Amino acid sequence: MSSHHQGKNQRRVIVIGAGIGGLTAGALLAKRGYAVRVFDLAIVPGGCASTFRRQGFTFDVGATQVAGLEPGGIHHRIFSELGINLPEATDCDPACAVFLPGETTPINIWRDPEQWQLERQRQFPGSETFWQLMATLFRASWQFQGRDPVLPPRNLWDVWQLIKALRPDTMVTVPFTLMTVGDALGWLGLQRDKRLKTFLDLQLKLYSQVNAQETALLYAATALGVSQSPQGLSHLKGSMQVLSDRLVEGLEKHGGELFMRHTVKQIQVTETGASTVTILNQKTGEIWTEQPDLIVANVPVQNLVNLVELPKGSENLFQQLYRRRVENLPPASGAFVVYLGVKQEAIPENCPPHLQFLYDYKGEIGENNSLFVSVSRVGDGRSPEGMATITASSFTDTQIWTNCEDYSQLKQQYETEAIARLGGYFTLNPETIVYQESATPRTFARFTGRDRGIVGGVGQRVATFGPFGLATRTPIPHLWLVGDSTHPGEGTAGVSYSALTAVRQIEAEGY
């Protein structure tokens, strides 16, 4: 760390993990005068939003589209505070083209609100009351979130932030806090609209990890509303790595330090709170401990409870309840992702940047019956000239991969099946496919350290959403949690909100 940044009274922070959550928290803390060191076990920062290169192609590991780049959007706000440039990006319009089973014309989620209204009225006749309700809830929730409430509140300062963010128009959302999308559809007499339900299942599963029946209504309102202007989704020029690289620039500009290939093995807790971090340098094999003033963990909450080491019998009631709650969370999903480097001729003309396919729907979006597909654009820096990348992901049960007898065979089977399905839309054959590779939960576990390779955070059911979600404050003093396990949930925009919340709480604590 450059010495002129390190004041005598500077508080020392260790951030565990350089995902978008950890980098954002680290950079903001550095900007606000803390001495920050970020440790990450991987080779490149960015976690689920990083990239890898193969034969001239650049593949986005997981996240491919970004929300919150518009003025007032969360990435925009944070980049402004850090004094770094926003990455170059193009609009996703349509945000997504959704193909239901057996259909060849997609449902296009247009960026223009009126165009999207016309599209959905045509696609789902009689459902406008539902969409109007969602629009009303989205407007109120969005403005509320923009005033930086702290959710769920854990102390008086948090409650105060929450109250300050409330306005009369927020009240319209309150009666809906305990409702799911399924409840709203029932209430509006739309539960028999199978096509609408299937579409919602497909879209919501992407953002909330669960289907329409279970997704918290207020969360759904946001997830379904961000694709339209003045918000909207963006496709980054270069690759997703640009987002992390800029945040690293912000971190280092303000005197913070990043250490890659350093694994945090343990967080030791004493009676006064989290105290000691044990770190392994993967290159040298050296293991040492540090005693920062505070710790920000950017790992799934399931990892956090495994990292924390409390002397036996010394867990207080809150710590016990927290651990029990985490152990009892419904199983989280993993992802199976196929990465293809192809000749441009494999891509149909006017192909939208994101597509979603559902195959032979049996009532549950699960193993391999849906694919979320991202396609590179000409000149977006992801492929050599005349080529393109296709990334397709599906949800998968992590247990299948931990318990399987022949891992490589199973992986091969999933890869072949996914490519065959993609062949229904793209021209895929040995001639057009230049490179192929896939990732399973085991791959995610290895490269991002995520427990069993789970991705996407805690499902946004009513019981785990908003006021009932996981807080950035943990029951252990001096230990914060940021990332997709905490409110407001997954996505690069979501985890940036959680990072900002933790940073504000840390400052307010007077550290």
Ligand SMILES: Cc1cc2nc3c(=O)[nH]c(=O)nc-3n(C[C@H](O)[C@H](O)[C@H](O)COP(=O)(O)OP(=O)(O)OC[C@H]3O[C@@H](n4cnc5c(N)ncnc54)[C@H](O)[C@@H]3O)c2cc1C
């Ligand atoms: C297939 C897929 C597609 C997705 N698509 C999108 C999308 O289009 N748009 C979008 O916004 N979101 C998308 N997401 C979700 C998004 O990628 C994540 O929610 C977000 O990137 C998570 O960020 P994070 O900072 O919480 O955690 P992570 O990205 O998981 O970062 C955690 C970091 O911590 C490090 N780490 C973990 N344990 C340790 C340890 N013990 N010591 C040191 N370092 C450690 C890891 O190496 C990692 O870098 C997608 C996710 C997946 C899997």
